[in-house]
Amino acid sequence: MTALHTPLARKLGAFVALSAKELAVLDQLHSRRRVFPAGLDIMHEGQTNHAAYILASGWVCSYKLLPGGSRQIVDFQIPGDFLGLRSVLFRTADHSIEPITRIEASEVLAPELLDAFNTTPRLAAAVLWAASRDEAMVVEHLVGIGRRDARERTAHFLLELGARLKLVGLATTEGYACPLSQYLLADALGLSAVHVNRVLRELREAGLMTFQHGAVTFQDFKGLVKLADFDLHYLDHDGPLLR
């Protein structure tokens, strides 16, 4: 097996052992590289006929706006994640996507993806697995907002983000670099920014973790996992499931 070129290859490699040919096909999908600045939506709710992207570097959030002006962030995307894959199937996008940092992303049109699946069918299984994992994360997020209090919810969310980043080599058990503001975190957790601030202080003063200066640091990983009831069975892989 050759070196893992891209975050996507690295992520999928955790599920399917990728051959040289499959890696080459994945690389081809990254041919039309584009750069977007932070803060400018690359896709907007209601918009039609947009492309999908594979995120190569930087962070992105997908969100929905409500008439009252409030916002719910559905998920953050990190390198190796697809952007707008689901919306491509509908006539119109059902959510908006905004880069949190400057990002690099590869434009992928539906036919190209289907071609890749025909050439290397195991890639289809891997992508389907990735999509299912994304859905599982949205479900876990839903459960957190519905039935966890602010402390558990915040801890769980930051732990999950860490596990995802670890899969693409951007985190360790110690922590990770995190460009999120407390406002963004609040919109993701369904809380107010003020309350997120208080919760983060609590977690810090309890010696569990810190969220400061663009970095998340886990000081008591086990304690956090217990507090958040964090179960990473669907994110954690010692090796490929399909060989």
Added chain:
Amino acid sequence: MTALHTPLARKLGAFVALSAKELAVLDQLHSRRRVFPAGLDIMHEGQTNHAAYILASGWVCSYKLLPGGSRQIVDFQIPGDFLGLRSVLFRTADHSIEPITRIEASEVLAPELLDAFNTTPRLAAAVLWAASRDEAMVVEHLVGIGRRDARERTAHFLLELGARLKLVGLATTEGYACPLSQYLLADALGLSAVHVNRVLRELREAGLMTFQHGAVTFQDFKGLVKLADFDLHYLDHDGPLLR
């Protein structure tokens, strides 16, 4: 086009105009019919090697349990919906599934589904669309729990259920038969049963809708839609998108 035999055929027919052959393949998927009583889980979180199902009649809920004993219902499934399709890809199911009523469901093994896709590729597109619609609903549910207050959330949820039921011929604009208890509704909405009761009373006294005696009745549909900020663009189809 022949008569629509099953709720699934009816639902997919709203997206893809199905040929006689495609309808026949769909019918074949319904060959191994099984019946389950209400209240007994047909799939449990953590369980491995389970099959997927197509729901033919009755209602089902998929949920997650938290250590404190509380429960979050992720979604209700109605006739024509898939059960456990996502979990099949993981080693273990990431949620539990419980029939709310006595149900009839057809067992579907992964290979059978893939066979059907090979025989009639347009079915694959239709199923993918259905899966994406499911994900879109989970996302909308997430937004509701995160950023809508109890009244808006309840109204939105019951409106969406109505739209889904209409797709399979089990509802009109007037309302629909609904076997849900206020407790189930509470676990779905991330509220307490007591508060759900109060909210339902409010909606009733405002002349908007009733939720009584196993039936949902819309009295002021437009008022409800406005209150809930309900947008059914991803559920509403005047005719097939793919011909």
Added chain:
DNA sequence: CGCATTGTTGAAACGCGTCAACGAGTGTGG
């Protein structure tokens, strides 16, 4: 007919939101 489940209502407690003020960090232009 009796018992469990579901629905209903009130009162009190609590978590989180809102409002408001201020400090720290950062980039911009004079």
Added chain:
DNA sequence: CCACACTCGTTGACGCGTTTCAACAATGCG
């Protein structure tokens, strides 16, 4: 080099939506 604006983080006081607890009525099932 400083002044300014702007975003982000921080903290306190107060109010409101929702939960919890408790009791009882209505319904349905064996």
